Amino acid sequence: MENGNVEEVNEIRKKVRRTWWEDGLEEIVWGAVLLFVSFGWFVLEAKMLSSNIYRVVQFLWAIIVIGCCFVGYWIHRKLKAKYVWKKTGYSIPSYNKLARVLLVVTFLFGGFLVFSYFLFSSRISVLFLGLAVFMGSLVTFSSSGLKRFLVVGFFPLVIGIVGSIANLSLGTSLYLMVFVVGVVFLISGIRVYREFKKKVYNEG
């Protein structure tokens, strides 16, 4: 029995977790969802809609965002079935540990935000927001071992720091973070998908 056995087991686990992100489709879909949400936000903030529609959309905004997440999830599964699983085999990642960690991160995020918003200035909230999103990217990096998720998290961290210094509102900072992460996800996802397609479809 060698030390290598347990290390090899950990390596296999990491390799298996990484497969979920190897095609880039998750980033493409969620990048598109984030851009759609940020566009909708922009339209709301700029009050481009007539006042009645604006009031309805504003009221339903949270439901619309959650709806977009479900649609994104459904589209992602369909694309996986059509372009990926035929070549790589079908799998659904286990979210047990990751889900628990993300839940803790979300509660920390909510706690920091509420705490900082009421007790400190919005500058601190903006900084915590950037830090929280960066923490989320750290979680995804630690789970997948893929450095590109660190890069994605870097942008909201910078926006958080700059927004805090420039005294941007929480709403504006959040909108910028959603937009930038959406763009980065989309670009990264397309690049990864192209490499994946070359590798998997050329292998035959």
Added chain:
Amino acid sequence: MKGENPIGQILEIDRLIHEPSRLAILTILFGVKEADFNFILRMSGLTRGNLSSHLSKLEDAGYLEVKKGFIGKIPNTVYRLSKKGRKSYESYIKKMEEIIKKRK
């Protein structure tokens, strides 16, 4: 007692899991909610016949749940760890780590 004796601990290891190919299969399935034959084949690098044989053994031991369904219109057989399989795997890994720690 067998459990305190290092040799005894080694002898108590689950031999079904200890086989390298089956350990690899269970490790792959531990990292996913479920996966089909082709995914496990790709990840493990085993041959089709070899993989099929090991999956049957694990299924017979109650370590795997097998579900036949469809992805789109294509029939697909999907595997996942049963509660017994998950518990046995975690126990095996814990035992191995203890044995290796004691060896140091």
